[in-house]
Amino acid sequence: MICSILLLIILTSCVSGTFVVNVTQTSYQAEENHDITLEWTFTTNPHSSSNSLNIFCELITDLRSSVLFHLHKGVEVPESQDEQFAGRVQWDKDVLREGRLRLHVSRLRTEDSGLYVCKVFTSYGSNSGRCWLNVTATSPQQPESRGRIGLYCGLGLTAAALLAGCFCIFRHFLSRNQDF
Template identity: 65%
Template sequence: MKMIFRILLLISFISCVSGSLVVNVTQTHYQAEQNHSITLEWTFTPKPDVSITSVYIFCLLVTDLRVSVLFHLHEGVEVSESQDQQFSGRVQFDRDKLREGRIRLQVSRLRTDDSGLYDCIIRTSDGWNMDVCRLNVTAVDQHKAQTEPENRRRTGLSATLVPTAAAALWVETLLLSQSSKTNLGLDPPSVAATQTFPAVFPCCLVSVGLS
């Protein structure tokens, strides 16, 4: 039964990313220094007449060890309870840009453990889609000494396919769980309580690597 459920989720994921909704990251790689700020930005289409109440957004930090919720928007409303404690009080969302089909998240007081892949998963009435960027935060005393190879500055398809697919399945599972709870008149579960991926996920990241 669990295997059938996973297959259905995978089929749903594949069909969603091939739909009419297009999501693009404006910059594939960000480099920043500890304690500074950075603005991560994604765009999505179609842009005209975007209804904020029909927009669902999950922005996740994906590392080898865990997945953290950077930002969660549900029917146009920010869900602060979902945000990982790591980002508490450090993320500002530009709501006005959402109507233009732009998602802008300013992350302040950057920490070295903010480094990783940032996967923004968006759902509208046109379906699901996502895009990924990489953020590398260097410690103040290491910034001048560190030189990143050119081949590490590109987020390749092979690097993002596994984490984005896994993240999408995780989010969809969570939303299905929330939906069933809501239909039963129960409080939806906290995202923070379900942030642990299956054990196979970190292994996939290690085996695929980043190109």
């Protein structure tokens, strides 16, 4: 009897499948003021409508939790988005049916660094996926090519001045020695 129940449980889980949420990358690195695309994939069910799809994505840091994206019954809920991300997050509606959530975050800030958790709830299951984003500050630098050109010009002029000075000293020395 127990074997029959266990077999039934195993067969049921194999037939119904397991709902899975994955990230395409577990860790991202970006610079301040650049853009990035975060992507999660999840199990789809062709017999389910997008009206049963709920997605909640947030940034979790040591200090607080911020809502990045919220989709309720297939409709985006922008008013639940944290002010930190207002106007900077876009999503691809076209790939959602394929079981992909692609979020484009623009004009990154160092405070966007942290753990991103995306929870997906459907009529056939729920799960979550997480990834890390590290945003580094950009350091003010002069363009590399202009800096190198200036350095090479300076070195060239210094070398030319030294050679001209040596030539003048040599000429002066030769002219004094011819008088003897």
